Amino acid sequence: MSESTFQFINTPSQLEKACIEISKCRVLCIDTEFHRESTYYAEFALLQVYGNNQCWIIDPIELPDLAPFWDIMANPDILKVFHAGRQDVEIVVKESGIMPLPIFDTQVAAALLGYGQQVGFGNLVQRITKRELAKGESFSDWKARPLRAKQLEYAADDVIWLMPIYQHLKERLEALGRLKWLDEEQATLCDPSTYEIDEDNVFWRVKGSNRLKGRQLAVLRSLSAWREQQAQRNNIPRRRMIGDEQLLEIARRDKLTLDGMSRMRGVNPGFVKRHGETILNVWQAGVDAPEESWPKLPSRRHNTKGTELRLEMLDTLVRLKAEEGEIASTILASKSDLSELASWGYRCKGEPPEVACLHGWRHELVGHDLLRLLRGEICLHLNPNTGLPVITDFSANEAS
Template sequence: MPNNSFIFIDKQSELEKAAEAMAACKVLCVDTEFHRESTYYPEFALLQIYGNGQCWIIDPIKLPDLKPVWDLMGNPDILKVFHAAHQDVEIILKESGNMPLPLFDTQVAAALLGYGQQVGFGNLVQRVTKKLLPKGESFTDWKARPLTPKQLTYAADDVIWLMPVFQHLQERLEATGRTSWLQEEQTRLSDKNTYDNDESEIFWRVKGGSKLKGKHLSALRELAAWRERGAKSRNIPRRRMMADEPLVEIARRDTLSRETMQRMRGINDGFIKRFGAEVTAAWQKGIEASEDTWPKMAPRRHNTRGTDLRLEMLDTLVRLKAEEGEIASAILANKSDLSELASWGYRCKGDTPELACLHGWRYELVGHDLIRLLRGEICLHINPQTGFPEITPITQNSAT
């Protein structure tokens, strides 16, 4: 069982001593506590690390210089373990400039082993170790000082119980030959560029933007980039800079004036006085951009004869493969990808679509058979003895 004790560190000398002990670990379980409700960048409030039976809770508010620990995060000889790593890695990268590599994300590993695509940490701990973690501090104020014993215990549990979960998942990945799958899935997490929002691409995430096209989508691109720069420079949430709804409303206009903006909900006179000229300039840049620079939406595939039936067959095959492999079906192939594949499968001509399920380990597990099913090389049937669906190759004799 894990050691539930921890050392709270808020002095530089204690941090340096702890870093020496951490440097002797081959594996460090890492977690952070932060707030992001009122800022663009996360407000870093606590750092928890566990290794070799010891837990350290580090106070970054009292200790602004965490270089001894940040150096360890960049040590390639120490494996850093996280659960749902993205935001923790984002904080470490921003604070230290180091990517915590190599890393192991237990949420990703769990998805590859049938625990669900985005299983929560408490749920995973309970299923692996039978330990029920308390939830009382889920919405606590981590910036408040002093931290209470309950807060510290809750924070410590997040890394103390991460170790047995990691060990269990690592053993299962090795036993099932899926360790390489994890590395493939973590490629994006391990890429520094993942944590730098591309201003020119952020418009794809604007709610309601998919309704626009052509020059109006071009305007949205420029407006979203303007908002992103403003939110970053002021360290405020995007919605505080400007909400999605008025952003889309402005982008869809063929003409724009101060009076037009005054009639829009979500835009007041103070905003127009301060930012009206900038918004107009961004909108105009997008509207007047040459057609060859307009954002290109992914082409929609026309519904073809039998597409719905093919989609049902493809989905059945995916669920069958997921059950055989004890893996969540959603991580093998999502409905959007299957729908595109079903449409392509009307004639199976031309290059196969660029879909995740047709690459890497997914192709080996299910993608190859999806193509074979569409081409009539295999079939699905019910085994009369078991009552379960099975996959059978179609030979020339069986076809006739």
């Protein structure tokens, strides 16, 4: 493995030559550096690419037109490897208008192999290759030019070492028959709609939205959509327009006036002067929304007799299956999913709740047995020799 050797690309002729070589690769490791602290959209500052034992660092500030590279990213015969690639893919989609398919996300793959649900890249490199990557440039100003040698070496390492990580994880997924699991887990990452802004539903992201109901949620929906539009138009973070706490407070009001708004903590006079009348109109539109259009919070099941005991049994089964499959139990089934199942399991009537652990590979690995446990078809007990929980299958005993 070469030590941070790369070509720095910042002229059109260099880019053209580099893309000739990049296009020959069948697997490309991709990373980006960006800033998002003071803008709505990520400020694209650096692009790192590795393939066929070569590394290229491309400067999108000096080279705003990366069309030759985006053509390569559109090639379905080239696999694009990312680590925790959601924001990297978002940048590619915004800059080029294309989805860089197919994708292999090493963070997702690692989660399916027992490395933890959101393992960091440096941690993964250390565990798999025993190499400890430098951390000193994590908070660099990637927009500043010229870039320092240490910055470029740090950036190169992010893709140079991504290749052996990808190769190791792919081999293990293949050996365990889990490549199809990866496709399921990456479905959202690979869906173009993931990168489209749904203004009508951004209100669910407002911290505390689950404390509102009925008309208040309708008002919050109107306010949040307006804030999203303004943040995009001005390319500033949502909170810079108006904070979540203030949106919630306005949504709760039975009556709203400019004077009342100006007296709210966290709402400055300049905001009221510029946007106050518009906010009043947006608030009123939410108030006037017909009742049948009001957003509804997801229904919650109430605790029933024995729910907590059932929850403990379900959780034990999940941990047993996780240990058998060498995978983190939190990836198999979330606590909220198990709570839904535990509540439904009081009578086991009707269809089971719509929870992730009852679908796809999770159903195969653990979901089917969770339902069987609730229906009394299998049980958990302690092995007297080991003191560990084991599963007894009643249907197997009856068949024999």
